[in-house]
Amino acid sequence: MCNNSFINKILIVASVLFLYSCDKDYNSVGDDLLGENHFDLDKKSYDVIAYSQKTGAVQSNNLPINALGIYDNKNFGTTTANFATQLTLEALSPTIGKNPEIESVVLTIPYFTVASKTKTNDDGSHVYVLDSIYGPADAKIKLSVYESKYFMRDLDPAGGFQDAQKYFTDQNADFDNLKGTVLLNDATDDAQNNAFFFSAAEYKVTTKDGDKETVTRTPPGMRLNLNTAFFKEKIIDAATSGNLATNEVFKNYFRGLYFKVEKSGTNPGALAMLDFKKGKITIKYKHETSDTDATKVEKEIVLNMTGNTVSLLSNDFSVNGVDYGAAPNKGDDVNGDKVLYLKGGDGAMAVIELFNKTDVKGYDSNGNLTGSNNISDELDDLRNPQSGGRKLINEANLVFHIDEIMSNSKEPMRVYLYDLDNNTPLVDFYADATTGSNSKNGQIIFGGLLDNTKAGDGIYKIRITNHVRNLIKDKSAKNVKLGLVVTEDVTDVNFYKLKNTASPLLAVPRSAVMSPLGTMLHGSNKQSVPDAKRLKFEMYYTKSN
Numbered sequence: 001m002c003n004n005s006f007i008n009k010i011l012i013v014a015s016v017l018f019l020y021s022c023d024k025d026y027n028s029v030g031d032d033l034l035g036e037n038h039f040d041l042d043k044k045s046y047d048v049i050a051y052s053q054k055t056g057a058v059q060s061n062n063l064p065i066n067a068l069g070i071y072d073n074k075n076f077g078t079t080t081a082n083f084a085t086q087l088t089l090e091a092l093s094p095t096i097g098k099n100p101e102i103e104s105v106v107l108t109i110p111y112f113t114v115a116s117k118t119k120t121n122d123d124g125s126h127v128y129v130l131d132s133i134y135g136p137a138d139a140k141i142k143l144s145v146y147e148s149k150y151f152m153r154d155l156d157p158a159g160g161f162q163d164a165q166k167y168f169t170d171q172n173a174d175f176d177n178l179k180g181t182v183l184l185n186d187a188t189d190d191a192q193n194n195a196f197f198f199s200a201a202e203y204k205v206t207t208k209d210g211d212k213e214t215v216t217r218t219p220p221g222m223r224l225n226l227n228t229a230f231f232k233e234k235i236i237d238a239a240t241s242g243n244l245a246t247n248e249v250f251k252n253y254f255r256g257l258y259f260k261v262e263k264s265g266t267n268p269g270a271l272a273m274l275d276f277k278k279g280k281i282t283i284k285y286k287h288e289t290s291d292t293d294a295t296k297v298e299k300e301i302v303l304n305m306t307g308n309t310v311s312l313l314s315n316d317f318s319v320n321g322v323d324y325g326a327a328p329n330k331g332d333d334v335n336g337d338k339v340l341y342l343k344g345g346d347g348a349m350a351v352i353e354l355f356n357k358t359d360v361k362g363y364d365s366n367g368n369l370t371g372s373n374n375i376s377d378e379l380d381d382l383r384n385p386q387s388g389g390r391k392l393i394n395e396a397n398l399v400f401h402i403d404e405i406m407s408n409s410k411e412p413m414r415v416y417l418y419d420l421d422n423n424t425p426l427v428d429f430y431a432d433a434t435t436g437s438n439s440k441n442g443q444i445i446f447g448g449l450l451d452n453t454k455a456g457d458g459i460y461k462i463r464i465t466n467h468v469r470n471l472i473k474d475k476s477a478k479n480v481k482l483g484l485v486v487t488e489d490v491t492d493v494n495f496y497k498l499k500n501t502a503s504p505l506l507a508v509p510r511s512a513v514m515s516p517l518g519t520m521l522h523g524s525n526k527q528s529v530p531d532a533k534r535l536k537f538e539m540y541y542t543k544s545n
Contacts, residue, residue, distance in 0.1 A: 041394060041540055046378055047356035048398070048537040050484075050524040051331030052341045054348045057170035057499035058513050060311040061152075065488065066276055067311060067345070067516045069198075069261055070141055070269030071134050075409055076343055076518040077321030078269075080314045084148050084175045085276055086256040086307020088247045094301050096239045097287025101296075102228045107145070107185070109279035109305075110221040111198060111272065128220050130200045134410060134516055135270030141261050143196035145224065147180030147234075148258040151251075152308040165308075168499045169346040169513075172312035179258045185224040192224050195264050198272050222274070231283055235301060251307055271516055273488070279305040311513070313345045324348075324518075330504065336524030339403060340535075342415060342486050344515025349508060350484040350523075351420060352398070354468075354537060355379045379479060382472045391541040396468040397447075399536040400484075402458035403520040412486040412517040414440045415448045416509060417462045420483035423495045423507050427466045439489040448490070457533075460521070468539065485512035486519065 067081035117129040155161040185193050203218040234254060238244060243253035263269060281303040286296040317325025324341055331337040333351070340350040355376035362373030367386040382391065402411065418425050428446050436442035441449060445463060452458040464482075471477050488511050495507040522533040529535075 041542055043538060043540050046354070046537045046539060048524050048535055049333065049336045049353040049357070050340055050350050050535050051333050051337040052327065052339070052348050053331065053351050053505060054327070054329045054341075055346065055498055055505060055508055056329070056503060057168045057346055058508060059166045059496035059499070060169045060313070060345075060513055061165070061167040062309055063311055063510065063514050064275070064277075064492065065132075065273050065514055066309065067271055067313070067514075068259055068274055069135070069271030070263060071271035071516055072268050072320060073409060073518065074320045075405060075520060076324050076347075077315050077317040078319070079271070079345065079516060080261060080316070081271055081345075081516065082172050082175070082261055082312040082314075083259040083276065083309070084150065084152070084256060084312065085259075085279075085305045085309040086152055086251050087254060087281070087303040088306045089244060089250055090280075090302035090304055092247070093245050094239055096236055096285075097297065097299065098290065100232075100236050100285045100287040102232050102236065102283065102285045103298075104284045105226040105228050105231045105281060106284075107224040107226055107279065107281050108221055109274055109276060110219060111200075111274070113200075113219060124215070124217070125204070126202050126217065126219070128200050128202060130198060130220060130272075132273035133198050133270060134272075136268055137200075137270075138197060139270035140195045140197045140264040140267045141269050142194050142264045143185065144183055144193065144260045144262070145185045145226070146183065146258045146260065147230070147254070148175060148178065148256040149180060150175050150178040150258075151255050152310065154308065166497060167308075167310040169311060169313040170499065171310065172314055175258050175310075175312060176260065179260070182227060182230050184226045184230060184257070186227050187225045189225075198222075198270060222279075226281065231281075235283060235303075236285065247307075256307060257305075273514070273516070276305045276309060311345075315346060324520075331523075332525065335527070336535075338523050338525045338528040340400070340484070340521040340523045341518070342412070342484065342521065343518035344412075344486045344488065344512050347486075347512070347518060349505075349512065350521070352417075352482040352484060352535075354471075354479060354482070376479065379471065383475050393465065393469045393472065393539065393541050395463065395538075395540040396465045397536075397538045398462045398464060399538060400460045400462075401522045401533045401535070402452075402460070403522055404456065406458075406520050407456075409519075410517060411450055411452070411458065412515065412519050413450050414487050414490055415460045415462070415519070416485055416487040416490055416511065417448060417464070418483050418485075418509060419480050420505075421478070421480040425493050426464060426482075427470060428464055429493075431466055439491050440487070441490075443490055448487075483508070485509055486515045486517055487511040488514035 066083050068083050069081055071079045112131040114129045114131045119127040153165040156163045156165045200220050202220060203223060205216045207214050244250055283301040286298050289295050289297055341348040342350060355378040358377045359372050361377055362370045362380055363384040364370050367384055432443045432446040434444040447462045448460055471479060492511040494510040496510045496513050497507050498505055522529050524535040
């Protein structure tokens with residue numbers, strides 16, 4: 001009995017050790033993430049091929065935020081950003097009243113401000129710091145606002161009215177040719193038209209009711225006095241025509257506004273990112289209460305900028321950005337480029353292929369060497385432990401070094417890496433639950449944030465650990481191409497179509513279309529980029545014994 005008990009115990013221990021050994025063997029092939037444990041840690045750099053790809057005109061309708069203005073960049077030329085928007089009635093079929101007289105028509109659009117830098121003075125006034133303004137703080141532009149006579153459809157007739165209508169960055173001429181003849185922002189104050197600038201001053205209004213004085217303060221924003229005669233005819237006089245009955249009818253009757261920007265004298269220009277959806281036109285007027293009572297009653301009609309919109313962009317490389325303008329639409333996809341161009345809007349991105357293209361061998365299901373199999377030998381070796389020992393992938397990164405030519409230029413705060421073949425975010429993006437204070441600085445673990453802590457060597461580092469681990473673990477997984485773009489909003493994972501259907505690209509992240517900035521990165525070409533600055537595909541791993 002005692003002998004049987006002893007034998008049973010031995011069998012149980014042996015079984016546990018056997019199962020543990022099997023489990024250890026199964027999990028060791030690139031399957032475990034070791035977090036920040038750096039014991040027995042090795043580092044190796046693998047080959048990567050990266051090259052630039054220009055996008056050409058890209059879909060730009062109904063963006064969450066839009067650029068307006070002129071931005072000069074010595075490396076990327078001059079970008080001119082015009083804008084068109086439909087208008088909607090806040091209240092349908094307004095009752096105007098008898099003998100209306102317009103007092104004012106005011107267009108307002110709020111600016112973005114840096115909340116942490118807002119100061120409140122003793123008298124209750126505020127000092128603001130504007131956010132998302134590019135160019136000199138006091139730079140002036142010529143701003144002209146016109147009625148738009150270009151009708152922006154909701155649905156595309158080419159697709160049987162089944163798909164949403166797309167509008168593109170290169171359609172400025174279409175809107176400019178169909179603008180109204182009346183300059184709407186025709187105030188005598190040049191700061192509202194010929195010498196417009198993005199002012200950080202708050203707007204103050206003081207009203208009196210008897211002896212009581214009330215002060216209303218509004219944060220900085222665009223504030224334009226518009227032509228009252230135009231809106232008297234277009235809105236007030238049309239109230240009984242039926243054109244203000246529904247917004248569908250109204251958007252065809254009054255097709256919206258077209259914002260046109262031009263250089264103001266020798267000024268370098270400035271550009272702002274704006275949430276036009278929060279913009280509005282307020283028409284204030286007075287009317288008599290009845291035929292027998294001439295008492296004036298104050299009323300207002302509000303037109304919101306919540307219809308279809310389109311960002312209209314153009315680039316000029318005649319003075320600045322000559323090298324970028326002359327660069328080919330597609331770079332060297334065999335050896336990689338010396339310089340990677342990233343530019344928002346109608347711009348450029350980088351295409352990245354992990355591992356080298358050498359393919360002279362493969363492995364069968366038993367781990368025996370075979371011939372070419374259309375898979376990089378570097379990846380084959382990582383997938384097959386017989387090639388050099390099992391590796392536990394701890395971390396995998398792409399590290400991009402900023403070209404020194406960008407030293408005096410505004411750098412994008414963030415770049416974004418994604419699955420280019422499928423136009424989807426990477427698994428590492430979804431696995432990162434970290435948040436930030438704004439739409440650009442979340443997803444901290446995934447990375448892509450500008451790091452310029454080391455003088456003369458700014459970098460963007462992106463972690464692709466889970467992507468690489470899955471690629472190694474699943475031998476049937478395709479080694480997809482990756483896309484790298486500048487981004488205005490890392491949380492926006494939507495994609496917008498390119499106009500050129502013959503392009504090797506089908507779409508780009510919408511967040512890249514919104515960004516007005518660009519950067520130049522050292523590429524992957526081994527012949528022209530020093531090793532210290534060359535794009536790195538780094539992998540940290542522990543080797544099992």
